Amino acid sequence: MSQENPGYIVVEGPIGVGKTSLAKRLAQSFNTELLLEGVDENPFLQRFYRNPKAVALPTQLFFLFQRAQQVQALRQGDMFRPVRVADFLIEKDRLFAQLTLDNEELTLYNQVYQHLAPDTPQPDLVIYLQAPVDVLLGRIHQRNRDYEQYIDADYLQRLVEAYAHFFHQYNDAPLLIVNAAEINLVASEMDYNALLEQVSRISSGRHFFNPLPFELAK
Numbered sequence: 001m002s003q004e005n006p007g008y009i010v011v012e013g014p015i016g017v018g019k020t021s022l023a024k025r026l027a028q029s030f031n032t033e034l035l036l037e038g039v040d041e042n043p044f045l046q047r048f049y050r051n052p053k054a055v056a057l058p059t060q061l062f063f064l065f066q067r068a069q070q071v072q073a074l075r076q077g078d079m080f081r082p083v084r085v086a087d088f089l090i091e092k093d094r095l096f097a098q099l100t101l102d103n104e105e106l107t108l109y110n111q112v113y114q115h116l117a118p119d120t121p122q123p124d125l126v127i128y129l130q131a132p133v134d135v136l137l138g139r140i141h142q143r144n145r146d147y148e149q150y151i152d153a154d155y156l157q158r159l160v161e162a163y164a165h166f167f168h169q170y171n172d173a174p175l176l177i178v179n180a181a182e183i184n185l186v187a188s189e190m191d192y193n194a195l196l197e198q199v200s201r202i203s204s205g206r207h208f209f210n211p212l213p214f215e216l217a218k
Helices: 019-030 045-050 052-076 092-100 103-116 133-143 146-150 153-168 189-201
Strands: 008-012 033-035 084-086 125-130 175-179 206-209
Touching: 008 019, 019 033, 019 084, 019 125, 019 189, 045 052, 045 146, 052 092, 052 103, 092 103, 092 153, 125 153, 125 189, 133 146, 133 153, 175 189, 189 206
Parallel strands: 008 084, 008 125, 033 084, 125 175, 175 206
Antiparallel strands: none
């Protein structure tokens, strides 16, 4: 990988960690196509956060159908190998399903997943952003999306643990694990450039980036 040709990059992490903001900035830096989750397009999401058990299955199936369509389009264009940045792995869809669905719903979901999920192109790099629950809650409240104000600390804690478990076992692509708790990858040029430097060095394996914000490092 190089800054001129980074390949296919995926940014992942729990709600509020800043994956979409970072994905947008990376796409701008590399002047490339951006593939984003259509979170605001899910008509069940607001009701899910208010009463998860009532609409967990349609919420999850909507995301699965949507992500499968996006990844299929990515697959069809893969012969041209354009540079892309995305803010999701389709494999993480099952992570959320296991977290939110009961046993019968999960069985049905898995049957749909097996028939629907395409053979996805593997990223050249996955950037996994981590932050503790209190930081995630603060960022969620700061961005002030109405439907997210129902997210509680218990749900976020389970989500953080599910992500940690998922990426502990992940070896399908080079992985950069970033402690994003104290840095600002959008507003701080120094923090962002430090991340870009890490990205430029990675071609394989698992890597960790645990920076101090530059204001504290001085």
